[in-house]
Amino acid sequence: IFSDVTLAPADPILGLTDAFKADTRAHKVNLGVGIYKDEAGQTPVLKSVKKAEAILLETEMTKNYLGIEGVQAYNLVVQGLLFGENSHIVSEKRAATAQAPGGTGALRVAAEFLVRNTQSSTIWVSNPTWANHQNIFETAGLTVKEYRYYKAETHDMDFDAMLADLSQAQAGDVVLLHGCCHNPTGIDLSLTQWAQVAQICLDKQLLPLFDFAYQGFGAGIDEDAQGLRTVAAVVPELLIANSFSKNFGLYNERIGAVTVVAEDEKSATNSFSQIKKTIRANYSNPPAHGGLIVSTILANAELRQEWETELTEMRLRIAEMRTLFVNSLKAEGVEQDFSFISRQNGMFSFSGLDKQQVARLRDEFAIYIVGSGRISVAGLTKNNMPAVCKAIAQVL
Numbered sequence: 436i437f438s439d440v441t442l443a444p445a446d447p448i449l450g451l452t453d454a455f456k457a458d459t460r461a462h463k464v465n466l467g468v469g470i471y472k473d474e475a476g477q478t479p480v481l482k483s484v485k486k487a488e489a490i491l492l493e494t495e496m497t498k499n500y501l502g503i504e505g506v507q508a509y510n511l512v513v514q515g516l517l518f519g520e521n522s523h524i525v526s527e528k529r530a531a532t533a534q535a536p537g538g539t540g541a542l543r544v545a546a547e548f549l550v551r552n553t554q555s556s557t558i559w560v561s562n563p564t565w566a567n568h569q570n571i572f573e574t575a576g577l578t579v580k581e582y583r584y585y586k587a588e589t590h591d592m593d594f595d596a597m598l599a600d601l602s603q604a605q606a607g608d609v610v611l612l613h614g615c616c617h618n619p620t621g622i623d624l625s626l627t628q629w630a631q632v633a634q635i636c637l638d639k640q641l642l643p644l645f646d647f648a649y650q651g652f653g654a655g656i657d658e659d660a661q662g663l664r665t666v667a668a669v670v671p672e673l674l675i676a677n678s679f680s681k682n683f684g685l686y687n688e689r690i691g692a693v694t695v696v697a698e699d700e701k702s703a704t705n706s707f708s709q710i711k712k713t714i715r716a717n718y719s720n721p722p723a724h725g726g727l728i729v730s731t732i733l734a735n736a737e738l739r740q741e742w743e744t745e746l747t748e749m750r751l752r753i754a755e756m757r758t759l760f761v762n763s764l765k766a767e768g769v770e771q772d773f774s775f776i777s778r779q780n781g782m783f784s785f786s787g788l789d790k791q792q793v794a795r796l797r798d799e800f801a802i803y804i805v806g807s808g809r810i811s812v813a814g815l816t817k818n819n820m821p822a823v824c825k826a827i828a829q830v831l
């Protein structure tokens with residue numbers, strides 16, 4: 436039975452981590468996978484998380500199963516982060532949230548819910564987008580189409596092309612939108628542009644599916660949710676897959692959530708019952724620890740403040756690295772204009788380096804970035820910056 440199974444290609448991002456680990460050069464630098472590193476090049480557990488875990492160690496009395504939807508208190512705090520406190524969507528019970536194993540698990544549940552319960556069978560994703568999107572959606576049974584998003588010549592958004600492509604979508608089609616800190620380009624819509632996207636979704640009856648994996652890494656917790664809130668104020672129905680892998684540093688706890696927003700409470704209840712059915716068939720109910728950590732932190736004013744401070748530190752360090760990156764490239768004699776790097780949001784920078792240059796960085800300099808030219812700026816430090824900029828100057 437297994438002898439006919441063929442070898443799958445390595446994942447474009449996680450495969451890179453494997454190659455990095457196998458590299459024996461001491462000076463190697465991993466700027467591939469999107470993991471936040473501090474100034475010392477480490478990814479330590481947040482202090483607020485450690486404190487929440489200490490509380491849980493004392494107070495947790497059972498490892499009994501959670502319900503299908505996970506930790507209830509967690510699902511409520513997720514809605515607070517997404518829609519803001521005092522949201523009409525929440526008070527009118529138009530939103531229902533289920534804890535999910537990471538943003539990835541949430542995306543998969545959302546996609547499978549659509550395939551099994553609605554007429555929506557096509558999803559439009561940005562070109563480029565996170566490499567796993569196509570994989571997740573096609574595996575769930577959706578047809579994936581692309582809308583243009585990025586203009587390589589200007590290192591900027593191609594909003595006219597995005598609108599032109601979305602105007603080709605059919606009623607019922609799904610539009611995948613990155614809530615903030617677009618992966619891989621780091622280029623986000625302005626609030627005016629979000630309003631235009633909301634309008635086209637409303638006019639053409641398109642269903643927005645938000646992938647919200649970097650809340651707090653752009654401009655702030657509420658600031659980064661403005662796109663989502665703008666769209667949610669206009670369209671009656673949407674889906675949201677959010678992740679706390681990055682903003683709580685809970686990568687391996689696999690903690691995210693899937694949220695459905697419906698026209699009214701009845702429709703939300705019905706949709707949520709089908710989302711729970713999808714979860715039951717996939718993993719029955721989520722692991723508890725990540726949900727308990729997040730809900731413990733957000734329910735405690737002191738811990739919440741400490742988390743927000745830690746999140747701000749991460750955001751500001753990345754911003755500092757962007758400026759230093761641009762200046763260091765200049766100092767290394769690079770004449771090309773890289774100032775666009777300091778205008779991009781989130782963990783990544785779409786450098787414009789081509790496949791050959793990326794390969795040279797890896798082979799000659801032990802610097803690992805994704806084949807598309809995406810650099811994880813969150814992995815740059817004052818220590819590795821000079822070597823990285825010297826190498827880039829060489830390959831350009």
Ligand code: PLP
Nearest residue numbers: 537538539565618646648678680
């Ligand atoms: N969506 C995007 C765009 C991402 O970049 C990521 C993580 O890198 C995710 C979703 C989900 O991550 P996780 O499943 O680790 O929460």
Ligand code: TYF
Nearest residue numbers: 448467468469470539565618
């Ligand atoms: O760097 C990226 O874009 C992501 C990171 O389960 C990642 O692919 C790694 C593992 C995972 C989800 C996302």
